[in-house]
Amino acid sequence: MTAVLGAAAAPRSGGTRQLAGTGALLRLALRRDRVMTPIWIVVVAGLVLAMPGSLESVYATAAERADAMESMNANSSMRAMYGPVYGDSLGALTAWRIGCFAGVLAAVMSLVIVVRHTREEEETGRQEMLSASMVGRRAPLTAALLAAFVANAGAGLLIAVGLAGRGAAGALALGLGVAGTGMVFAGVAAVAAQLTESTRLAKGLTAAVLGAAYVLRAAGDSGDAGDTGDAGGTAGSSAATWLSPLGWQQNLRAFTGERWWVLALVGAVIVAQGLAAYELAGRRDVGMSFLPTRPGPARGRLATAGALALRLQRGSVAGWTAGFLLAGLVFGQMASGAADIVGDNENTRDIFERMGGQSGLTDAFLATLAGLFGMVAGLYVVASVLRLHGEETSQRAEPVLAGAVGRLRWAAGHLVIAFGGTVLLMVVCGLGMAVGHGEDMGAVLGACLAQLPAIWVLGGLAVLLVGAYPKAAVASWAVVGTCLAIGWIGPALDLPQAVMDLSPFGHLPKLPGTAMSWPPLLTLTLLAAVLTAGGLAGLRRRDMIT
Template identity: 65%
Template sequence: MTALALPGTARTGGSRQLAGTGALLRLALRRDRVMLPAWVLIVGGVVATGSGALKTLYGTAAERAELARSMTANSSLRSLYGPVFSDSVGGLVAWRYGVFGAALAGVMSMLVVIRHTREEEETGRQELLSSAMVGRRAPLTAALLAALVANVAMALVVTAGLAGEGAAGALAFGLSIGACGMLFATTAAIAAQLTESARLARGLTTAVVGLAFVLHAAGDAATDDGSSVLTWLSPVGWTENVRAFASTGTVVGGSGERWWVLLLFVAATAVQGVAAYTLAGRRDVGMSFLPTRPGPAAGRMGTAGALAVRLQRGTLLGWCLGFLVSGAVFGGMTEGAADLVGDNEQAREIFQRLGGQSGLTQAFLAGMVGVLGMVAALYGVASVLRLNGEESAGRAEPILANAVGRVRWAAGHLVVAYGGAALVVLLGSAGLALGYGHRAPELLGAGLVQLPAVWTLTGVTLLLYAVAPRAATAGWAVAGVCLAIGWIGPALDLPQPVMDLSPFTHLPKLPGPPVQWFPVVLLTVVAAALAAASLAALRRRDLAT
């Protein structure tokens, strides 16, 4: 059989290892034509527009200087956001969004690289492509180039959005976020060589990103100038130590951006890239360096539900631990909420729009419960999309060929999705109560009230999968829009019709005033209707279509 040559491939010389890279890159960008712009616009856009919200909140230099002093003195807030290196608008934007922007850029890069390397091998598509004129290192190169395109675009959006606050600071901030994303892209590339499944590769890379965040948090809690050894061990800590906008009103340390810190990103990315390419050249397609543990000779799972739990238990455990720790961190920040707001009436109004009108402490707690609920919706989306992954990989057909109906098969995963979302919200609320020190029953109840909105977004993703599986990943966009509305909507004072697009807007802000049960019941009914309609649609359509 004659091999099919991809356009633009090289057949001779040293370029044979990279033959087909251009075609694979175009294919990757085409497949990610929705996901990548969404990540860039949401993450980069939120960071770039943060200056407007801060100008609204802290309109005078004196107010910004007081905020910077308060935040630098608060160890709980430093552990979350890092220290403040400049009391200018740009410096406060870098403080408020830098750590999270860098971490989210890393998550985006991880998804891109693993999708176009290990996931392609796991589904068998890479073996088909490799039968044509495709070099051994072309898939990895194309994946890293796709991540590079996304990170450069994010850096440009951030730089352009903040250029008015200082060109040098905006460029340093944009480059630090993009460089951090590329470093974690090469981390994902190594994980893709070590493991045999995309799920495990994502888990390992996510653990590295989480460890980097924890190291930064521990280091910044101990020092107020980013000088801790733990901070310097974390790529997220490198992002803050670039000290973007430090040339416009230094609060801690010397003035001026630390451009040389960007060389750390370059060096670490290069070292990890060389390691990934070396590993890729020493294994066969579909193989891995970490051996896969074989299962027992006799099956131990007699139901489709038990199989779903087995497939998703690791992910659920990670989310549970993450929510428990995050809740404890938020709870520890509660006493410092007054320092964050101070006498600023505009900031107080934003907290009240976020968490209700009941006093600053209750508004902060309600706002944090709402944030936990919105993030838990992302777990629901990911868990439901596991159905799509099982179907597209061909693993659903052998199960359904037995005495297992589609509804029964899907129900096992839905129990994990809906029940798991409830569990992570409750653990997040428990962590919030643990960090705050009291009011556990109220906070657990407030967490339960978030579930109808979480389940509604989960149901939207389920309906997309059941009706048009190729569009199922749009569930990420729906959840992302709702998360963005809830996160930046109160600060930007968005019109009420826009805020109403998110189901979380309609929930009562607890703990606080008495519960208004009508929106809670209505959203519960909507979530149940979406689930029922989805299962009915799943029974009618053909699989893998």
């Protein structure tokens, strides 16, 4: 920090005074994110680069790819999930299958980076110390946006280089589309950081905009796909699709007659958002916002540590619950047409059977969905457990523990939300899938609930790291990401069973359709309990982070 203050202390003149110290702040931001940013880049680009090989193992011939394109475009649920398919080449199928989700990941990466180096710095008081030196009013915002640009440019460059063999123009379009989507939401986060007074609200507002963008794109693509082969017109895109930045990315049509002019729209929005954020940043004091936090009641209404934990995490629980319910309904409808989606493609059938068992295509499809939802719920439980670590490192836990509240009681409040929340997520997901599918409510709900022991193992590992090895707590994300990659890509690549067994989800029974096997469920539940107990024991003995 001293080095930053020293580097920023040189006098500036003219218009550059507003940006004084930007270079030093950018170097500080990149240094602080030297682990997080490369991981994000590798994850975003790696998922894209792994997709062509996975698709090639499923659709080995041009005829199979053409049939897949026709069947996907005929299924409204598939279009809502991934968008329409504009071409039958492996590059075009890759852009269709993973392009939107890569854009979502880039958006999440960008909002984390921008909010971390703007609103979070102000909320913790570090920005006030920096601003006491020769640091321009708009330097922190500029450094944050540049850090987000470096991350998105890195991911886009890896995608473009990695897919160049499939077609240089298409690879460049896909890379620029993913990076551009990330920068659009970096701009959203920059504006949100000026409007709100807390890190949590800034992230929540940006995430809400991202969710709305996905819903708009899905609603626009779920209608009549039109003539998706027309690369020059606007066929296959509705007005709702064009209202979403995620829709702009897919309308670049990478590997299918690229529309380079769409990048001008993306660039114009990024510039407009940047100007708005700069204007807002120049009109407020450090630590203040345009949407001040509403004052609480004169008398506190939270009598227990558990009530405080619920108050802190209720927005997250509500958002995840709504998302799981909606996704369950959509995917449940897709299950009824599983046979039409697979058609006569034996490779696709084999993948579903490896993921969901060999008890029939529809049951295998439902089992696959239950497993994928379970792995996504692993992200929730890790995020919720790490809220303990966040409360500790931000020193908000100290005032709570200074009263008549022990460490275990304080931690228990958050862990009930974390582990109990997964039960809620899988229940609403199962109900949504059953309603969407139209039958077998008990079987589908049971398949979703059977994922809980594996989810709890991931949560227990996060508790162990937070309690016993707090400096390594962030490694929980690497573990859950690895499990997600194994479960998602492993069956398509036909990975050895020894690799699949590295994930706790690889030991679960493939429900519905197969007989219930209790030993693995009980073993995983016991393992989760041991990990959680070890983490709580470590938390009780060690010093709190200051």
